[in-house]
Amino acid sequence: MGKVRARGRMYPQSVMRVIQAAEKALEQTLDASKDSILGDIMTAEVVPKQTGELERSAIIDDSQSKKGKVTLIYDTPYARRLYFHPEYNFRRDKNRNAQGLWLEEWANGKKDNVVKKVFRDLWKRFAGGLIR
Numbered sequence: 001m002g003k004v005r006a007r008g009r010m011y012p013q014s015v016m017r018v019i020q021a022a023e024k025a026l027e028q029t030l031d032a033s034k035d036s037i038l039g040d041i042m043t044a045e046v047v048p049k050q051t052g053e054l055e056r057s058a059i060i061d062d063s064q065s066k067k068g069k070v071t072l073i074y075d076t077p078y079a080r081r082l083y084f085h086p087e088y089n090f091r092r093d094k095n096r097n098a099q100g101l102w103l104e105e106w107a108n109g110k111k112d113n114v115v116k117k118v119f120r121d122l123w124k125r126f127a128g129g130l131i132r
Contacts (some may be wrong), residue, residue, distance in 0.1 A: 018127050025122035026070050027062040037106055037115055045095035046102040048082050
């Protein structure tokens with residue numbers, strides 16, 4: 001086998017731009033806009049709904065985005081109980097797909113590619129042509 005040599009240059013400004021673009025993209029991946037994950041969750045109508053307070057309580061915690069972590073929090077006293085009990089008989093007159101474990105499809109299921117795609121598209125846009 002032959003040896004291969006390679007040379008490359010690192011441009012610190014470009015590296016920082018890509019890192020900052022990744023942080024911004026991560027923060028906006030869960031955002032409440034139409035093309036985001038939270039918007040997709042609301043459109044899918046999977047959150048149990050009686051008064052709508054559970055859906056409205058969704059908060060995006062991006063305080064650890066520099067470490068690569070953004071969290072979606074449903075901030076009601078009963079959110080945990082509803083989420084971890086899929087055996088409950090959720091009413092479906094307001095949200096037709098209401099269920100427990102409503103975020104699993106986006107975390108580990110069929111829609112986890114949607115999360116990756118939204119992040120990738122935002123990252124490319126914010127990097128300003130440095131990522132293809």
